Amino acid sequence: MFKKVLLPISSKTKERSLKAIEAAIQLSPEEIILLHVLDPVPEMIGGKDRHMLQQEADDAVQTIFTEYEDIIKKKNIHSTKLVDRGAPANIIVKVAEREKVDVIVMFSDGRDCVTDMLLGSCTERVLRNTLITLLIIRQ
Secondary structure, rough: OOOEEEEOOOOOHHHHHHHHHHHHHHOOOOEEEEEEEOOOOOOOOOHHHHHHHHHHHHHHHHHHHHHHHHHHHOOOOEEEEEEEEEOHHHHHHHHHHHHOOEEEEEEEEOOOHHHHHHHHHHHHHHHHHHHOEEEEEEE
């Protein structure tokens, strides 16, 4: 079946991320790769402030990962944590290809804002830009 699953997670949508984790576990993979994409720190912020902001964001993500890893470990599935910065859809596609995953599991509840209506949601943009199987979990 599926050996490697990529699971993009978000700190803003914990409930939906938990549903996506449940769906990923049901696929009985050997490994689940948890990916959290952070917004890049604006270029105008430099020096110690830039480093401090990046470190705070990284620390917050580790807290999120710990809870999700515990859920996955209880099912005896190996997990890997990845953090990247940039446009979420682009990073998800890039990581999925680099890690040679079999399936990407994402959640979607339709369009959330004007940007989604104009450009499509993150899930739609991933779907348009990858040949990898995409399992979309609805709300």
